[in-house]
Each structure stands twice: as C-alpha cells, then as structure tokens.
Amino acid sequence: MTATAPVEDFATELRELAQTAGAWPFEEARKIVERLKRKPKAEVLFETGYGPSGLPHIGTFGEVARTTMVRHAFHVLTGDTIPTRLLCFSDDMDGMRKIPENVPDPAALKPYLQMPLTVVPNPFGGGYASFGDHNNAMLRRFLDTFGFEYEFASATDYYKSGKLDSVLLKAAEKYEAIMEVMLPTLGEERQATYSPFLPISPTSGRVLYVPLKAVDAKAGTITFTDEDGVDKTVPVTGGQVKLQWKPDFGARWAALDVDFEMFGKDHQTNAPIYDRICEIIGGVAPEHFVYELFLDEVGQKISKSKGNGLTIDEWLTYASPESLALYMFQSPRSAKKLHFDVIPKAVDEYYGFLARYSTQDWKNRLGNPVWHIHSGNPPAIDLPISFGLLLKLASASNAEDKAVLWRMISRYAPGVTAETHPHMDQLAGYAVRYFVDRVKPRRVFRLADEVEADALARLDAALAPLDGTDREAIQNAVLDVGRGIERYQDHKKKSPTGGPGVSFAWFSALYELLLGEKEGPRFGTFVAAYGIPETRALIARALSGELTKGAA
Template sequence: MAGSASIELNPEMLAAAAESKAWPFEEARKIIARYKGGDFPATVLLETGYGPSGLPHIGTFGEVARTTMVRHAFRVLTGDKVKTNLLCFSDDMDGMRKIPDNVPDRAALEPYLHMPLTVVPNPFGGDYASFGHHNNAMLRRFLDTFGFDYEFASATDYYKSGRFDAILRRVAERYDDIMAIMLPTLGEERRATYSPFLPISPKTGRVLYVPMKKVDAVNATITFDDEHGEEITLPVTGGKVKLQWKPDFGARWAALGVDFEMFGKDHGPNMGVYDAICKALGGRPPEHFVYELFLDDKGEKISKSKGNGLTIDEWLTYAPTESLALYMFQKPRTAKKLHFDVIPRAVDEYYQFLSAYKRQDWKERLGNPVWHIHSGNVPDVELPVTFALLLNLVSASNAHDKAVLWGFISRHAPGVTPATHPELDRLTDYAIRYFDDFVKPTKVFRAPDAVESEALAALSAALGALPADADGEAIQNAALNVARRIERYQDHAKKSPEGGPGVSVAFFQMIYQVLIGQERGPRFGSFAALYGIAETRSLIDRALAGQLAA
C-alpha cells in the first residue's frame, strides 16, 4: 500500500469510480462535497491519531490503512490533481495514567505515573529516549514496511516547538465558550474541577488535573494550585501546558485544518463535542468516518494496555501484510474478532480476490478490495494451492521442511516451483509457523467407531480404484459415493445427482477429526489430490490401526 503511488487513469476507470459504492469512494466524495467539488486548499489534509500508551496494535494500523484507501479514492475522483497529505498524529504528551500490563518490570515505571509518555523511561531498553519514543518508533516501523505515504507528528514536538501556540492562546481567549461546551457533558463532581488546560508541573513533571484559579487571555497564562497546594502561573504556550483529550481533538482540527479523520465507535458519543470545540475556535470540523471496534477471542474490546488481541508483529509472523489490509477493508462498520484463528481465512480470501481481479470489468474492480489495498497497482498472482490446503498438508505430513512441502506441491502441479511461484513459497513459511504455534498444540485425534471404520475402509478402497493422478474433483466424487451408501451420512434434505439422498457434512467432519486431528479442513478432494492418493490411503490405514489416536 502506498498513498503516493502513481495512478494510471483511463476513461473506463473514472466512469466506474464516479458510480462506485465502495466505502472509500463514498468517504472521498464527502471531502469533495466539502469544497463543492472544486475550491480545494493547497493541500487536503487527512489525519489519523495514535495513543502511544501501549505498543501499537492492529486497530491503530487499521486507521492508517483505511485512511490511505480513502485518500487514494479521492485522488482518483479528482483526477490526481489535488495535493493530499496523511498526518499520523501521536498523542505522546499524554500522561501515563496507568502502567500497561504488557511491559517488563512494571514496578520500575511506578515513579513516572502521570508524567508525559515522552518523559517515561523506555521499559524495553534500546536507544529510544522514552516509552513514548519507543512506541512511536514501533508504529513508524510497521507503517514503513507497508510503504505508506504519511507524515508522522508528535504532540510533544508540536506543543514544545510552538506550532500549537496560536490555538492555545485562542483557547485562553475563548475559555468560557469551551467550558460551556464541556461542562454539560460532565458529572457534577467533575465539573467543579474541570479545565481544558492541563499544566505540566514545573516541579514534578506530572500532567496535573487541577482547577484553574485564573485564565489570563491577554497574557496567555493560567494560574492554579499544584499538587502541593502552591499557587503557580504558567504560560499556555511552549509546551508548559497541554489540552484535555476532548478539547485537544477539536483544537488540533482547528489548528491544522484537518479535512478528514476516522475513529473508533468509542469516540462516537464525543464527536459532537469535538466538532463544537473546533467551531468555537474558528475551525471547520473534518469529515468523519466512525468504524466498529476490534474484539479479542472473548469478544472484548482490544486494548493497548491489556495487550489482548493480536499485535502487528504477530499477524505478520503468520501471514502476508496484504491479508491484514484485506481484513481492514472488509466491513469496517461491523465489529470483528481479531484473533489468530481469523488469519488463514483472510489469507485465502486475499488471493481469491487477487485471482478474480483480472477477469473483472472496472465496476467490479473498484469494488474489489485488492484495488484499494494496492492503490490501483494490483499484482498479477495466481496460486495453485490455497493457504488452508497448505496448513492441512503440513498437518497430515508433519512436514516442517519447505523442501518436503514443495515435493507434494510440485507433484500435484507439475512445473510449479519456488522460482516460478515465489508468492506460494512465501506462504509455505507462514503455513509451517502457523501450524507449529496454533494448530499442532490443539490437534486431537480420535479413534473411529465401527461405522466410521467401515466408511474409512470403503473410502480407501474407492481411492485405490482411482488413477494415481486423479484430480480433486474425481477424488471428491469418489468420497461422496462412499458416503451416500452409509445411512449415518445420508442427508435426506439434500439430493444427489441421481436423485437419492445427499451427503451430510458429518462425513467430512469425521474424516478431518480422525485423519488430521482437527474439527474442519478444506475440501477433501483437493487435499487428497495435493497430499497424494497413496499417502491418503496410508493415513487411513494408520487411523484404522489406532496409530493416530494413540
């Protein structure tokens, strides 16, 4: 993904883009309508936010990936004639309110509670100056591996360099207006002490949540009592003070002239507050896109501090980056589980969309996720074997060596080698790692009962009657014919081609439970064709002899 990649525009694409219902195009049209289709500023600014209170998680990446997709759609709709910028803004001046669960030596960070994240020591070691600097670097490293075109911004740098001084003075000037927006949103106790300004204690370095005794708009200063009861006056400029998070949203939009920003559903109730503050400060709120949150395997919201769900590096250990981008593209307004078990399907769906792309017209292409993932420069890749099949091949063969896997693949698809199909070669590495870490520990073989033993013996005999090079369709049909003769596996709600009962899915579930030790798998015919008929029969023999369950 690269937001600045060159775009080859043609009349057919542009006509399809004008009508496309894909969500990035719909969001891009909001930006165009914002300027009535033509009176654009020198640069249209799209922004994403990052809270570096914990290590970057995939939800953080999702904002950048999705915003890049909107940016690319905007460039196509405007004929690539309007300059755009994607600003990735890190709120690294926030105080560390609690110590994340997933850092080493949590006790060592306790003295730094409530200090800005760019002051908190880096618990991970290395050359980074602080916890905030480390987490910012982790985010940038990942975004760079994807080739994103973005500008990174640090709240600490913006506050301390004076880039926010003008808007901070305006907050002081319009303090009462900001308070009138904020106070109705707060509980009675919070109202008594609330201020949009958070001073940084000149003594302890902590971010202070204290009421203001005086706000001097003329001199741009605030007066308050610090945590020790001493009255202090500070300028609101120069990084001596930061804003509370809700005013910070609106003030940043007004200061930078942000045109588009997306955020998670948890920000939805505050969207009106952000907008109102932006307007009170003389700005125009950006166009919004609210996406649903990612959930862990227990259905709970992913949290950077808890470290639940997947990290960026974990996904990339087991799957190519494009599969993650696909997961971000699909149904962004639907809550989705983000855990290890979603990876294989995401991988296979990505390559299915990739395969379909070259056969589609422009209307279909612009609705195809791969067009958005690759910013219109879609690679031509065709895989002879799916990721799910590779996983089951590793499982059945216990092949932890790529050379062994390639022996099966090359026999199944003559002429297919690592040199001719480097993408497939890359997937074999992922498949071995994924199997070792997630499939192998959960494999549970069970012994077949009497009916299942007869079914497997009949399946072996049927396979033995086929040619050694029979394809997946012939193998699948042979398996179906076996199942149709066994009452347990007859599904009378379905009909076979001959008009008799169809086959229950329980038949194939039994095959995978007994032969591979898993609850589900890919199409049996495809698997057996890849693994080999002789090898599949040998697997059945071992199951019938009790060797697998043992």
C-alpha cells in the same frame, strides 16, 4: 489524437465510474469533494490519531490503512489534481495514567505515573529515549514496512516547538466558551475541578488534572496550585501545558486544518464536542468516518494496555500485510472479532479477490477490495494451492519445514517451484509457522467408532486403484463412499444417480479422524495434493489408533 489521449481517456472514464462506485472509500472520498466546494483548499489533509500508551495494535494500523484507501479514492475522483497529505499524529504528551500489563518490570514505571509518555523511561530497551518514543517507533516501523505514504507527528514536538501555540492562545481567549461546551458533559464532582488546560508541573513534571485559579487570555497564562502547594503561573504555549483529550481533538483539527479523520465507535458520542471546540477556536471540523471496534476471541473490546488482541507482528508472523489490509477493508462499520483463527480465512479471501480481479470489468474492479488495498494496481499472482489446503497438508504431514510442503505442491502443480512462484513459497512458510504454533498444539484426534472404521476401510479400498492426478475421480470416490453409508446420507440432496446425497457429517468425520480438526478443504483436493499412498497410510494410522496416541 495525441499519444497521451488513450491514457487521458481512461483516466476520465475511471473518474466517471468512481462518481457512483459503491465501495465505502469512494463514499467517504465524495464527502471530501463536496467539502472542497464549500471550503476550497490547495491541499487536503488526512489525519489519523494514535495513543502510544501501549504497544501499537492492529486497530491502529487499520486507521492508517483505511484512511489511505479513502485518500486514493479521492485522487481518482479528482483526477489527481489536488495534492494530499496523511499525517499520523501521536498523542505522546499524554500522561501515563496506568502501567500497561504487557511491559517488562511494571513496578519500575510506577514512579512515572502521570508523566508525559515521552518522559517515561523505555522499559523495552533498544536505544529509544522514552516509552513514547519506543511505541512511536514500533508504529512507524510497520507503516514503513507496508509502504504507507505518511508523515509522522509527535504531540510533544508540536507542543514544545510552538506549532500549536496559536490555537492554545485562542483556547485561552475562548476559555469560557469551551467550558460551556464541556461542563454539561461532566458529572457534578468533575465539573468543580475541570479545566481544558492540563499544566505540566514545574515541580514533578507530571501532567496535572487540577482546577485553574486564573486564565489570563491577554498574557496567555494560567494559574494553578502545584503539587508542592504553591500557586504557579505558566504560559499556555511552549509545551508547558497540554489540552485535555476532548478539547485537544478539536483544537488540533483547527490548528492543522484537517479535512478527514476516522475514529472508533467509542469516540462517536464525543464527535459533536470535538466539532464544536474546533469551531470555537476558528476551524472547520473535518469529515468523519466512524468504524466499529475490534473484539478479542471472547468478544471483549481490544485494549492496548491489556494486550488482549493480536499485535501487528503476530499477524505478520502467519500472513502477509495484504491479508491484514483486506480484513480492515471488509465491513468497517461492523464489529469483528480479531484473533488468530481469522487469519487463514483472510489470506484465502485476499487471493480469491485477487484471482477474480483480472476477469472483472472496471465497474466491478472498483468494488474489489484488492483495488483499494493496492491503490489501483493489484499484482497478478498465480496461486495453485490455497492457504487453507496448505495448512491441512502441513497438519497431515506434521511439516516443520516448508520443503515438506513443496514436495506436495510440486506433485499437485507440476512445474511450480519456489523460484517461479515466490508468493507460493512465502505462503508455505506462513503455513508451517501457523501449523506449528497454532494448529498442532490444539489438534484432537479421536478413535473411529464401528461405522467410521468401516467407512475409512471403504475409502481406503476406493482410493487404492486411482491415479493420483485425477482430482475429480478422487473426489467422486470420496463422495461415493459417503453415499453408501446410511449415517452419511442426506436425503434432502440428490446424487447424480438420483439416490441420496452426502451430508457434511462425512467430511467432518474425515477431518476429525485423520487431521484432528473440525473442518478442512475439499477432501478430494487434499488427497490429490497429499498423495494417495500417503492418504492411505494416514487412514491406516487412524484405524490402528496411532494418531490418538500423539504420534501424529
């Protein structure tokens, strides 16, 4: 046996397990493997599309993250024997059809409506030549920060440099066939003026949605009436025209020989059109993956122009990129709300999956999201306190500096420091920011009623003699108080002594009265971390009414 044999044996075993792995990236990767049997290639191209009409949002990142997961799964399935590329393609030659609501001085952009996004002036400053360039840079900045391996492509560059000339000439040759695909999908009025080619006006520079007077496939030109009323003839090559978005989708697939592209459910009904146009122009349509769209807090579809969803920067203010990648991995075919309140859960779920990874066999590891998030190499991280608990500690202590949290972390987990646990330190910083920005302004404390006041007094007495290091004793004391009060008894549950159990109403009351929130962590764990003297002081403030006066 050679020195490399164990490594080779492991790679073979992993590849065999991947053949039947149930995680969705493997399902998609197996489709590409089957595609290569029908259409052998020396290299596989993954593509994602991006419309830079507004600032990039998390859905855009999700396409790249999810595609990267499929790409890695493909490498495992094939033993890393077939090279791949990931091309992030920006449709920055599209005309600006409306002014986004979230730009400074929207009126200044009005003269540039319908002009290509890479011609529209940049309203944000920062040295970028155009609105499209700025938005492209914002996307690349995050992708680079996360460490994605990708190539960036600009539609403007591809059209003007001639990289798409061959498919544009082919589209002119197949003009009638393309029209036969497109016209049945349009209303009667739109049919009368539709053209797959959108000329760039030599007069105004705008992207024109005008009917064509002639298409000369042999000369590679189109003729149309320009905005000045004069008929113009321009070549379809060299960036003087662009394709309508549906033909553009299919033509790009053909031009680049794309093997895999995912897109949102809003594209699903158009997918057969994209496929057919790709085939007409001489290509083979790629494998598709359709994901559900993200919704905002009230259930409306997230829109770049409205700016009603979380931005990439907003998520990263309060949590790590890995937690965001987990949110993208989970249930991509189910509609999910994407707003600030989902962040804490995503953070704790990420670390939960990470903690379980080291105890799993390889079959289960291939289904663990962190294996896909970290391309098969998840880090080993010891996290003694959850993000959810850190948030409650920040709330109880009104922490505006992570040093406050570190005093409690050190009490709860002796020997743990910012130097020994840098991820814990990072999480403490996130927790403080999230508390100050998102929790503190929304806390609502209320006065205890007679039963609740008695319950808090009993809890105070029960905690007084306890050693703060015995977490189970603290939790049992909290439970015992709840069991002794009729309001908080749950007769469907049984206590260890055979009496009634404790209803969640007891813990809800504690969260509302002491923290001003509807829910929280295991209360005994909170007390152990926050401290018994500190918890008793908090109870005293609740009983005195001080918390409801905004002094918290």
